[in-house]
Amino acid sequence: xxxxxxxxxxxxxxxxxxxxxxxxxxxxxxxxxxxxxxxxxxxxxxxxxxxxxxxxxxxxxxxxxxxxxxxxxxxxxxxxxxxxxxxxxxxxxxxxxxxxxxxxxxxxxxxxxxxxxxxxxxxxxxxxxxxxxxxxxxxxxxxxxxxxxxxxxxxxxxxxxxxxxxxxxxxxxxxxxxxxxxxxxxxxxxxxxxxxxxxxxxxxxxxxxxxxxxxxxxxxxxxxxxxxxxxxxxxxxxxxxxxxxxxxxxxxxxxxxxxxxxxxxxxxxxxxxxxxxxxxxxxxxxxxxxxxxxxxxxxxx
Numbered sequence: 001x002x003x004x005x006x007x008x009x010x011x012x013x014x015x016x017x018x019x020x021x022x023x024x025x026x027x028x029x030x031x032x033x034x035x036x037x038x039x040x041x042x043x044x045x046x047x048x049x050x051x052x053x054x055x056x057x058x059x060x061x062x063x064x065x066x067x068x069x070x071x072x073x074x075x076x077x078x079x080x081x082x083x084x085x086x087x088x089x090x091x092x093x094x095x096x097x098x099x100x101x102x103x104x105x106x107x108x109x110x111x112x113x114x115x116x117x118x119x120x121x122x123x124x125x126x127x128x129x130x131x132x133x134x135x136x137x138x139x140x141x142x143x144x145x146x147x148x149x150x151x152x153x154x155x156x157x158x159x160x161x162x163x164x165x166x167x168x169x170x171x172x173x174x175x176x177x178x179x180x181x182x183x184x185x186x187x188x189x190x191x192x193x194x195x196x197x198x199x200x201x202x203x204x205x206x207x208x209x210x211x212x213x214x215x216x217x218x219x220x221x222x223x224x225x226x227x228x229x230x231x232x233x234x235x236x237x238x239x240x241x242x243x244x245x246x247x248x249x250x251x252x253x254x255x256x257x258x259x260x261x262x263x264x265x266x267x268x269x270x271x272x273x274x275x276x277x278x279x280x281x282x283x284x285x286x287x288x289x290x291x292x293x294x295x296x297x298x299x300x301x
Contacts, residue, residue, distance in 0.1 A: 001260055001261075001278060001279040001280070002277060002278065002279030002280075003279055003280055003282060004116045004279060004280070004281050004282070004295065005113070005116070005281070005282050005283060005284055006112060006113060006114075006115035006116050006283075008089065008090065008091040008115060008119070009089065009112060009115060010088075010090070011025075011026070011027045011087045011088050011089070012024070012025065012026055012027075012087065012089075012110075012112045013025040013285075014112075014283040014284065014285035014290060015030065015044075015052065015285055015286075016042055016043050016044045016049070016285050016286055016288070017035055017038040017040075017042070017285055017288050017290045018038050018039075018040050018041050018042035018043065018288065019038065019040075019041065019042055020034060020035060020036060020038055020039065021033065021034055021035055021038060021042075021049075022034075022035040022038055022285075022290065023044070023049055023052065023053065023285075024112075026085075026087055026100055026108060026110070027085060027086065027087045027088075027100070028085065029054040029055070029081055029085065030052045030053050030054055031053060031054065031055055031056070031057070031108070032049060032053045032055070032056035032057065033056075033057045033106050033108075034057060034059065034106055035290065037290065037291055038288070038290060040288060043285075043286040043287055043288065044286075054079060054080075054081050055075050055076050055079040055081050055102065056075070056076055057073060057074070057075055057102075057106040058073060058074065058075075058076070059073035059106075073104065073105070073106060074104060075102045081102070083101055083102060084099055084100060084101040084102075085099075085100055085101075086098065086099055086100065086179070087100055087110065089115060089118070091115070091118070091119050091122070092119070092122075092123070093122070093126065094118065094119070094122045094152060094155065094156075095155075096118070096148070096151065096152065096155070096180065097176075097179045097180055098110055098146070098148055098151075098176055098179070099146075099172065099175050099176055099179060101172075109145075109146040109172055110146070110148065111145075111148075111212075111292070112283065113281040113282070113283055113292040113293070114148065114149065114212070114252065114281075116281060116295070117149065117210075117250050117252065117295065117297065118148060118149060118152045120248070120250065120297060120299075121139075121149060121152050121153050121156070121208065121210065121248070121250065122152050122153075122155070122156045124208065124246075124248045124299050125137050125139070125153055125156035125157055125158045125208065126156045126157065127301075128207070128246045128301075129156070129157045131301075132246075135246075136157065136158070136159050137153075137157070137158045137159070137207035137208060137246070138158065138159045138160075138161070138205070138206045138207050138208070139153040139158040139159070139160050139161070139206060139207065139208035139209070139210065140160075140161045140163070140199075140206045140208070140209050140210070140241065141153070141160065141161070141162050141163065141210040142163050142192040142195075142196065142209070142210065142211045142212075142213070142234075143163070143164060143192050143211060143212050143213045143214065143217075144162040144163055144164045144169075144173065144210070144212075145164060145166075145169055145173070145212065146169055146172040146173050146176060147162055147169075147172070147173025147174075147176050147177065147185070148176065149210050149212075149250075150162040150173060150177070150185055151173075151176050151177055151180050151182060151185075153208065153210075154177065154182050154184075154185055155180060155182060158207075158208065159184075159186075160185045160186065161185075161186040161188060161206075162185050162186065162187055162188065163188040163190060163192050163195050164188075164189070164192075165189065165190060165191050165192070165217070167189060170187050170189055173185075173187070174187065191221075192211075192213070192234070193225070193230060193233070193234060193237075196234065196237045196238070196241065197237060199241055200237055200240045200241060204241065205241060205242070205243050206241050206242060206243065206247075207242075207243050207246055207247050207248070208247065208248045208249075208250075209238050209241060209242055209247075209248075209249050209250070210250045211234065211235075211238065211250070211251045211252070212251075212252040212253075213227050213230075213231070213234065213253065214227070214254075214255075215227050215253075215254065215255035227253065227255045227258065228255070228257075228258070231253075231258075231262075231263075231266060232266050232269075235251070235266050235267055235270050236269075236270050238270070239270040239271055244300070245300040245301060246299075246300060246301050247299070247300050248297065248298065248299040248300070249267070249271065249274070249296075249297060249298055249299075250295070250296075250297045251263055251267070251295065251296040251297065252281070252293055252294065252295050253293055253294050254292070254293035254294075258294065259294060260278040260279050260280060260294040260295070260296065261278070263278055263294055263295075263296040264276055264278040264296060267296050267298075271298065274298040274300065275298055275300075276296060276297075276298050277295075277296070277297055277298060278294070278295065278296040278297075279294065279295060280292075280293070280294055280295070281293055281294070281295055
């Protein structure tokens with residue numbers, strides 16, 4: 001098992017965590033957001049947190065920033081923060097600009113720990129393009145949210161299909177694509193599992209496959225599913241979609257009870273010849289290490 005943390009961030013920083021919250025800097029703004037796994041004591045006192053923070057997400061607040069309507073919570077409406085702003089990321093040839101915003105479920109449109117996987121995606125696609133100039137790798141991003149990984153793959157030269165069951169998420173991802181001076185990402189508004197099943201029937205193949213499924217969710221027509229029920233099926237279908245080589249696979253999970261060993265066991269059954277790398281993503285702040293879910297990935301050249 002491996003432990004990975006992003007090391008190339010200059011505009012993001014985890015300042016502290018504890019008592020069920022995390023204190024983070026996103027560019028020019030410091031935010032306080034819920035973090036269920038931070039059950040330890042804070043390193044800084046409450047007064048320091050409040051002095052540093054431009055805004056705080058409180059589940060008891062009524063939110064004025066609407067992104068989804070099924071979460072009872074919100075940001076401090078008295079804050080002078082803008083409703084959206086930008087953040088930048090750079091790593092060995094990758095330069096990324098992303099739009100951030102305050103959403104009604106406490107997110108800002110970015111999971112900073114995923115920078116570890118952005119680097120992996122960018123480096124693989126770029127290496128393939130350099131080794132085979134005539135190859136345009138096809139990359140499929142499932143549960144693709146606001147599209148950071150889609151933008152990274154496109155910036156590296158891939159033909160990208162982005163699948164998500166949220167129209168606001170697709171619109172946000174399109175804005176991120178445009179912010180980076182890119183075009184021609186294929187947007188698919190659909191339940192990821194349904195889309196993958198149809199792609200298998202069509203005989204379509206991809207060189208790269210990215211999955212960051214939530215613990216549970218709903219499709220566009222309200223269909224419900226849980227990750228425990230669907231993960232093995234999803235990975236099995238992914239194995240049918242992935243080219244033998246060159247290819248890469250990236251799976252991230254943030255579901256309670258699903259360790260990296262679960263993902264590894266599932267992937268081993270469907271990709272028996274792959275050199276699997278699995279473990280935890282984390283963010284470091286002061287004396288605390290904050291776990292941010294698991295990863296599993298491999299590449300074949």
